[in-house]
Amino acid sequence: MSEDNVIPFPVGEIRNPLVDPGQPDEMDVASDALYGILVSFIENGYDPKNDPKMQEDLGLILNILYAIVYRAEGKKHFMHEALDEMSDILREIKSELENDNH
DSSP states (O other), X not given: OOOTTOOOOOOSOOOOTTTOOOXXXXXXXXXXXXXXXXXXXXXXXXXXXXXXXXXXXXXXXXXXXXHHHHHHTTOOOTTHHHHHHXXXXXXXXXXXXXXXXX
């Protein structure tokens, strides 16, 4: 009889994720942060559920939050370079606006 269709029993620690969910991973942390943002938007009258562009923007924000968590843990993420560039651009724009107002 062939054993090709036998699923091996998991070896090691077995835990029930409902009873002991373990530590949240990076996406859990980012998703929780985005949830807070969504609640705030909804409480202030915005409707992300029916706004496709807002959904797209929030998807980007979720990825940014994920990259932030990765950076905080000392891990590399492909968005770090883009985030650094956007921060530099925002600093430059803010400096130019401040100079124009003086």
